[in-house]
Amino acid sequence: MSLSKRLAERRPLAAALGRRRLAAGLGTFAVLEVIAAVVLAVVVGWSFQDALESFVVTNGLMGCAFAICGAVIAWHRPSNPIGWLFVADGIGHATTAVGAPLAQLLHDNSAPVELQRLALTIFSWSWPWSIGLFLPLALLLFPDGRLVSPRWRPVAWAVVLTSPLFALEMGLSPESPFEGGPSGYLTLSSYDTLQPLWIATELRGLLAFALAIVCLVIRYRRASDTGRRQLLWLLLAAVIAVAFMIPWALVAGTPIFVLLAIPLVPAAVAVAIVRHQLLDIRLVVSRAIAWALLSIVAIGSYAALVAVTDSFISSRFGRSAALTVIVALLIAPVLPRLQRLVDRAMYGDRRDPARVASRVGEELSANPEGGMTGVVSAIRSALRLPYVALSSNGELIATAGSPEPGRPDTTTPLAPPGVVPVELSYGGSPVGVLLIGLRPGESALSVADRNVLALVAVPLAVAVHATQLSAELQASREKLVAAREEERRRLRRDLHDGLGPTLTGVAFTADAAANLVSADPDRASSLLGTLRTDTRTAIADVRRLIDDLRPSALDELGLVGALQQRADQLSWRADGASVSVKVAADSLPTLPAALEVAAYRIATEALTNVVRHSRATAAVVSVRCGSELEIEVTDDGPPNGAWIPGVGLQAMRERAAELGGLFEAGPSPNGGRVHASFPLVVMER
Incomplete structure (x- = not known):
């Protein structure tokens, strides 16, 4: 890599490191100012009440809170202007905090009047920018550092451009903060004549914070789950601050120390931006x-x-x-x-499980076939959850929301971190999993949440099971259609490629023999012999086609007789050794044709596998008929490990599934075993 490319890659890292150092330095500067204010207050002999009444305590605490929280935000999110606004806010309050005891110290020690006035000017002009500009602008940009929409740009510009009014109101006053002391610089002797302007300035401040609150409300309505949690941190600080101030305002007026609740705002903002999942x-x-x-x-x-x-x-x-x-x-x-x-x-309706179940039922009844997405959305909305998903057969079939990152892992592969699986079962068998995303700060589902989900899981499991049955039925229909079309294609091919040419040849040979009967009897006789051979071949092809559709032995001998005939034909293994095949059968009622064919095909395929692949010396075909028709083929071949599914086993399994039956095949302690069972539908004779 070239030197220029390496330098280009390092520039962003260096810039980020520089911004972090600047944020840490400014925050440290504000804290040092507050420490200096405390030291100076002790030096001038102020009591705690004196420091409180001169706003040293409140400004010092607000200076530390805003500066430290702003530095933390700027350190972790240097591109977010809120951190830098809070740092500036904290420096403003801290500078005012150190200015008050410094002015008192200079006054007590008869310092030059110019120096005293400079300290008072710093005291009066530092903190108004925090209230008039930095805090309302930070609230307008909370939490991502951008306005809620471009339409709010005029509001932001209005806050910035009118912010000097509040600084002028606080700084131009000619009154001295100390009895007998001088006033600061930049004061105005005709201050009282501008009272309408100062009233408008106060209204401007109220309007700025009111607009910030409106902006936060709009953000909350539009925000995602994460954004709403960030806004709730600020709401928590506001609720505590209001609860702290209102009692004093109603009972005894608002004392100075209630301002100690304001530092909760920067603390809440810092947590919301940096660690909202605390x-x-x-x-x-x-x-x-x-x-x-x-x-x-x-x-x-x-x-x-x-x-x-x-x-x-x-x-x-x-x-x-x-x-x-x-x-x-x-x-x-x-x-x-x-x-x-x-x-x-x-938390929504989690204390009213019946209401949640009713909403789920409404979604299922409104769209019974494809309403799973609506169901999980209803559960998520009803319980105010960040993420809800539904999985079946190892696949997600519906999701709502997104899981929160940074959670402990769960044991379900489909469940990402911070997601708890809730199993759905039907008839004692699992049919799916409901995946529930944990709320920030939660390590497990609460008892109230589990009670609601336990009630919802019952109809949801029934719906998932019905969906699975519907999917299986559709898949079975598709297989049946495919099998039917494949059978038609095979018949067409056999008729076109086999029986068709044979019959065409028979017709041509018959015509040729008829033409040569008088002229060449010997040739005609030879053609008739060929005709007999071709006719027999055509008859054999017809019988083969018929047997493929339905073995004629089933109509002639019945299922047990056809199996016995086939067993007699399969009495020799591929290596030439003999195999003793026995057919043991109950008395059978008249069975549906499809059931007879399926049982016959499975049994004959199993016997064919015995003589081809096993080293068995004996095999037994058992046919039992009770509440179900059971076909079982066992042999005494040595175990050769697990069976590898092939075309034959797959065909047997599909034949059983087409009729709603069950199929099992594999080695057993005594040899090989193939077992199929079918629900029995007895035909009337």
């Missing part, structure tokens, strides 16, 4: 939503009861204890209902 997010979200809804209902009920019964309860029972009991009694039956609603949204 656990079963649907289960976690269902529980979180249920408790969040219950908390909102509980707080609302508490507030309503306080407003309505304050004077009555406080005067008699004491407000706190009484209201707690009342709210508990009201909320107790609500949680199970909320949990069922959320579980149904996350």
Whole structure:
């Protein structure tokens, strides 16, 4: 390989490594800024409450969370802009966090006013970009770093172009963050006169986040199973954050420390992009939503009861204890209902097996012959599964969805990693396998899932068995048609190539003899002799054709007599040694012609194989008639290992299958054995 090609191949690797180093460096820088903020807060003597009220705690935590999570995303997905937006967001918060104690330190030590104003300017102008630009833009691009459609480009551009408004609102304020301290640079003395602009800026921020939420909803509706799980991680963070903030907002106003819930957002986004299969997010979200809804209902009920019964309860029972009991009694039956609603949204109808079975039945009744694809789709949709497939006879006959990668291997060859096989049986015999894809975070099917699948497996096994029977019937019909056409082709060939020329020759010879009777009696007599020979040959051909269609011995001697005649003819082996062939038969009723021919052909073919291929000295043909007609041919030949299927064995097997019979052939401890059994249909005499 040339040097230029090697360099060309290394450039992408070097670029990726450079981006990773940059992401790690920027994330480390933000963390160092937060550490510096903590050190400076200790130096200036701030308590935890002072650090909290000056936003050092909240900005520091958000700076670390956004920077670290952004660096992780950029490290694993360097082409995804969300990681870089989060890194920038984290640096903005971290810079604000270090700016507050630094400005206080400079003020306490009477540093030059210019330096104090510079620190305050950094404090005021760093964090607004995080809220006004980086976070809403990241939500618009979540989770793959691309907009949901080209129609959203104007929205993204509007967020970018209007983001300076929020920075101006926060940075232009002339008020100093510290009592008696100077204000920062880039302030505006007429700040208050622009109040309508700042109100519009606040509305712009709300609209930006509202549009981001709408975008996420649209993504969820259009997303695949994997995309929905990624979005559920963000939903989980939002639910926890809202559940954390709403109680304080309703009861005592929103304190500063509720901002500590915001770092859940970058953490959830990082997990969703890098490791969305960490656990079963649907289960976690269902529980979180249920408790969040219950908390909102509980707080609302508490507030309503306080407003309505304050004077009555406080005067008699004491407000706190009484209201707690009342709210508990009201909320107790609500949680199970909320949990069922959320579980149904996350896991479908798995707690209602009858509903799932009804949907499967509707699919089967709507398309009984080819509805397997609809059935597996219905199961997947009803249980919110990532993958469902149905296999029969080692082949997939219907699939829905796609299996998730990176799961433990299963024991079924058809089942890819992360797919659990559920056997379908009919009459105690397996007829197929239902392949169920596990949800992320699951290592096995839950009890609720197995209960639903156990109920669905019964009608599904019947449908698979019926499908197999239909396929076998169609295959049998095709074989019968093929055999019939092959028999017609053979008869045509025999008549055209054998009997036809012979009869034509007989006609020509008869005409020639008739013409020579008077002129050349000797020649005519010779031709008549040839005519007799050709006629006998034609008769022999006719008999052979008749025997091929149905042995005449069956009509003349019956099945047992025809077998005895054939046994007498096959009394010598290929090497010249004699074989004692005995026919043992029950009294037989009148059998259908097809059954007699099949039994005769199988028995005679088995005897032919004995004298040709075995070294047996004796053979027995047994014909038994009870609920079934049984034909068995045994010999005392030495065992020669397993039999290799040939044309003869295949023909015998097909003759048995055509009439719904069973066929077995192979060595036994006492010699060779061929056995065929047929369902018996007795003909009226």
